[in-house]
Amino acid sequence: MDDLDEIRRRMRQRHHHSQPVLNDRQFNRLYRWMIRLMLAGALVLGVGTYMRASGQGEVFTQWISEHLSFAKYQDWIDTHLLSVIPFFHNETTAVDGPVSYEAIDETHFTAPTSAISAIGEGVVIAADEKSVTIEQTNGIQAVYGDLSEVEVALYDHVQSGDLLGYWESAFSLQFSYEGQAISYEEALAMA
Incomplete structure (x- = not known):
């Protein structure tokens, strides 16, 4: 019986240290962030659904197109985010001169x-x-x-x-x- 107890004790010690333990503090922090993320997503979906159903989507789309510069954001994304990924490098060579009409x-x-x-x-x-x-x-x-x-x-x-x-x-x-x-x-x- 002593041998069996000794084997069980060694097995518990081995399994005890093999996986990291998620303590209550880490779990609570993760849980709070997940809840916030889900609430933000639900809020965005709710507002989007309301705007589409009430016809306010056109007003929002017009405001976005007048006040945001998509070209500047696209340029910033290309420069800062996509430049680190090798297959996004868009190296082109001009064949003729500048465009003129x-x-x-x-x-x-x-x-x-x-x-x-x-x-x-x-x-x-x-x-x-x-x-x-x-x-x-x-x-x-x-x-x-x-x-x-x-x-x-x-x-x-x-x-x-x-x-x-x-x-x-x-x-x-x-x-x-x-x-x-x-x-x-x-x-x-x-x-």
Whole structure:
């Protein structure tokens, strides 16, 4: 019987130290954070459901698009977060020079080819069948209009020279910076 007791005692000692023990203080701290996280998630879902059901979602979406610069946030994410992950490095080499268009009048332009390329780096904040709006990382908002075909989608990140779409006879190009209209030349100088 003594041998059996000795074996059981040694087995308890071995199993006693093999797994870390979660004490009450650590458990309480973890439990409180999990409850807070679940409450925050429930609150966000509840507010989102209410806004969608009551029609306030459009107002919220409009406020977000007017007050937040997606291009600046995307640039910050690319620089600070994605730069440490090797396969997110987007190393591209420019084949030709900077994008340039020939002016017909103040807002209408032509290009050497039927393809329309982005003048600066940014995020597509609006896109439909005939126009594309890009918020560039330098704060300029560029609206490419009268397109025959659009090749980008909403919230796409575009680099300078990336294909946006195609035009047939002429296309419109309008720029604004901090709510004020600026010319094509001013936009190129700021790029």
